Amino acid sequence: MLNRLSRPAVRLVERYLPDAYVLVLLLSLVAAIAAMTVERQAPLAVLRMWGGGFWALLGFSMQMLLVLVTGFMLASTPPVKALLARLAALARTPGMAIVLVSLVSLTASWVNWGFGLVVGALFARELAGQVRVDYRLLVASAYSGFVVWHGGLAGSIPLTIATEGHFLVDAMGVVPTSRTIFAGYNLAILAALFVLVPLVNRWMLPSDNEAVVRRPAPEPAAPMASCAPQPADRLEDSRLLAALVGLAGIGFLVDHFLGGGGLNLNIVNFAFLMLAIVLHGTPRRLLASLAQAIRGGAGIVIQFPFYAGIMAIMVESGLAATLSQAFVAIADADTLPFWSFIAGGVLNVFVPSGGGQWAVQAPIMVPAAEALGADVAKVAMGVAWGDAWTNLIQPFWALPALALAGLKARDIMGFCLIQLLVTGVVIGAALLWL
Template sequence: MLRVLSRPAVRLVERYLPDPYIFVLLLTLVAAIAAMVVEGQTPQAVMRYWGDGFWDLLKFSMQMLLVLVTGFMLASSPPVRRLLDGLAGRVSSAGGAIVLVTVVSIMASWINWGFGLVVGALFAKALARQIRVDYRLLVASAYSGFVVWHGGLAGSIPLTIATPEHFMADSIGVIGTSDTIFALFNVVILAVLFVVIPLVNRLMLPPEDESVMVDAEQLAEPEPTPANFDRPAAYLEHSAILAWLVGFAGLFFLADHFLLQDGGLNLNVVNFLFLFLAIVLHRTPRALLDSLNEGIKGGAGIVIQFPFYAGIMAIMVDSGLAESLSQMFVSIASADTLAFWSFISAGVVNVFVPSGGGQWAVQAPVMIPAAQELGADIPRIAMAVAWGDAWTNLLQPFWALPVLAIAGLKAKDIMGFCLVQLLITGVIIAVGLTVL
């Protein structure tokens, strides 16, 4: 049944989903028009919101570009390539490849969302070099595990409200992760998704005559540049000692960060880890630079699109449109249904504001007073917003860009399968938030 359901979804998306750049341009126009029609903003005011906020994600854009590049460099190092190929070589069937890449992606995304995006995509490539399997579904499966990130260890909303002096502390105090990430309802949701997402992906596997295969040679990593010591500087470029002195220094810093300073795992730490592991494992600066030149090719979408999303976020927040959208759902909620409507509203807002932290800043001032007035469970409402933010990432190509760049696909190739997952996971999460 799921295979039959996925066929029209895939065809629909392949035919009508534009390139992510076109998608972000259309979202810009929709947000601008909505701000003028719904909020009564003038065109000049909307233009100023958009222009003033256009560069607000520069730091995050660089972080995401580094997620792509450092992850690619790490995976293309000889030891990691052998490890991924060895693990992929243990899989003997297309169905097994789909299930395994989904499980790995879910586990990695639960630890850290950036880690999950890169590991899932790289493992999908390794599997495709070993197994004949529909490459579109394989990459979609790697991306589908990302839906659990906001219920995991790096969820920005539960970690924010667990931090002393967070911006809503005066209203709700500090809420520990035992009431959010490790609450029974959240653990049950994660456990069910851990079983259902791989199963759904496996059941969507098309027959071989309908599958889109990829030639393993197309996914082969480039061979390193042969050493050529025709000039003195070449000895430095091919010096393992130089690379290891700096590389191991970075790894010792991380050991100090985790073991002696009790530091956490965030996006900067993940990028730092990927980079310095890549420096050590490539052995020479020249090998690392060759890998960098190959990996950077896929970063164009991140560079050009993220500023547009920053402009959209500014329109949504500064015009009051995001708050009005949240308030619309709150107005029809009761204490028992507020979690559900918070989840749905967060999913809608996420299409325009694809940032967990940014979305909480917009929705918390609406959702928290509503929860207090209705007597709803505040930690559950916070997690409802978190899950809504993560859920519609299966539809919003913003977060898929690093995965697509690594895999060499377009959004339309995977989003049809993700649309099926969107429908099924949405029901599971909504039931878990409102019934458990």
Template sequence: MLDRAARPLVKLVDRYLPDPFIFVLILTLVAFAAAMIFEGHGPMAVIQMWGQGFWDLLSFSMQMLLVLVTGFMLASTPLVRNILDRLASLAKTPGQAIVLVTFVALIASWINWGFGLVVGALFAKALARQIRVHYPLLIASAYSGFIVWHGGLAGSIPLVIATDGHFSESTIGIIGTGETIFAFFNLAIVVALFIVVPTVNRLMLPEEKDSVYVDPKILEDNADDQIVISRPAEHLENSRILAWLVGFAGLAYIVQYFINEGGLNLNIVNFMFLFLAIILHQTPRRLLNSLNEAVKGGAGIVIQFPFYAGIMGVMTASGLAASISAAFVSLASAESLPFWSFISAGLVNIFVPSGGGQWAVQAPVMLPAAQELGASIPRVAMAVAWGDAWTNLLQPFWALPVLAIAGLKAKDIMGYCLMLLVITGIIISIGLTWL
């Protein structure tokens, strides 16, 4: 039944969803128009906001590019390839492959969002090398696990409000993760999604005659070509000693980092991927061959992320994001504020696809409203977090690394993501409102 229900969405998206770059250009113009119409700013004032924010995500853009590149390099090593292939061999049928990749992506994303994006996509490719399975749904399933990230261990909003000196401390104090990440209502949502998302993905699997398959040879990451040494400099390029000295130095830092109780974040994930890749590729030349393959998929990240930073600049500086939040808050009661916070956060996330940035915009509106209405502040904060994660199923911003690794376009997976958007939205709303 879900397969039949998803087909119109898949066809609709395939026909009308443009390339993500066109999508971000359209969003840019929509943000311009909204800031002028609803906030009363002049054209040049809006353009100035846009230009001033355009490069605000440079550091983050580099991090995301490295998520793609270092993850690809690590996955192309013989050891990791063998591990992924052995794990993939647990699935014997297309349906089992869909469920397994979803479950692995959910676990990895709950631990750390960057880790989840890379692991899900790479594991999906390993499965596709072994099983004939509808490839667009397989990649959509790998990406769908990302929905739990903001309710997990690396959720930026619950971690921010649990940190001494956060910008809202004078208003709400310090709220520990026992009231947010590990609260009953949040864990119930996570458990429900761990059950429902793999089930929905499995039920959307089309019949064999309607499936799209990919040649396993295309998915091979053959970076370790035969090396021929013809000049002295190439001895250094193929030196195991040089690679291992630097690689194990990086590994020593990682061990020390976790001994000192360092937490998982995007930088340490990239650091681990990079230095494990250096060690496991054994020589600088093999690593560089893998790098040359990896960077081919990073073009979307390089060109699109600055445009999203510009949109965020318009949304925040013009007051448009705060106005959207305030409009939803005006409809709320103490009991319904988490629901309206969730919906407003989902809408704002389409224009401001950054959890931390979104909280900075919405907290000054949501927190006073929660205090005035007597609503649960931890629940409202998590509602904003879940809203941010929810519409990532619609927003191609976060799918770019997954699509680059998989070799697909956004239109190939977004039809399935739209079906998940509806179903997961109902589940999260129930958890935030009534549990």
């Protein structure tokens, strides 16, 4: 049944979903028009919001570009390629490949969202080289595991409210992760998704005559030094230089974790880079891998500033607050976590940032939870799951994975649309009744 349902969804998306860059331009216009019509903002004021916020994500854009680049460089090292090949060999059929990549992506995303985005896409590439399977669904399956990230160990909202001195500590106190990430309802959602996401992906598998099979392009041969190496060539081929710097970086990581430090995007990127330096063996090999990796980063570089502009319009015009208040108005103590989930999902299309969403929605949702007598921790997790949920149809987060896979958003979003419907029912039901 899901295979039959996915066919029209895939055709619809392939026909009407434009390139991710065109989509962000359209979202910019929609946000600007809504700010002028709903919030009665003057056109010049909206223009200033947009332009003033345009470069607000420069640091984050660089982090995301490094997720792509360092992940690719690590995956292209001989030891990691061999490990991925051995894992991929476990998948003997297309169905097994889909289930395996889904489980790997879910697990990696639960540990850390940046890690999950890269690992899932790279594993999909490796599987595509060994199993004849629909490449679009394979990459969609890798990306679909990302849906669990905000309920996992790196969830930005539950970790924020568990931190002493967070910006709403006077209103809600410090909320331990035992009431959010490790709460019974959240663990139930995760358990259900770890079962359903792989199964739904497997059930959408096209028949052999409908499958779009694509083999990853072969990697170029490793660069060789010139026959008569100069001193500069010897430095570029120096294993000692690479080992000294890479092992120093690994030493820093060991000290970081032994000192109680956790995983975040900077640590993930640092770890990927230092391991790549060590495992490539020489600077020359690392730079050759970098040259390959950087080609896929154009979407991140050009699109993230536009999303920063959209976020500025949504927040500064009051649109984000208006959306949240509309859902709060129809909620009671039992349903507020569910409506915070829906509000978070809608807002995420325009403000694809978990921390950014919480900054907008928390001043509305937390007082509402207090007034209605709702569980404030569960309301916060409703916002978190809403943010994670609609990432399935928001190309913002898919850009690194798509770049690694060599696909466009329209290639995978039809399958992700089906996952959106299934996971939405599961998460929403759990927030209402558990």
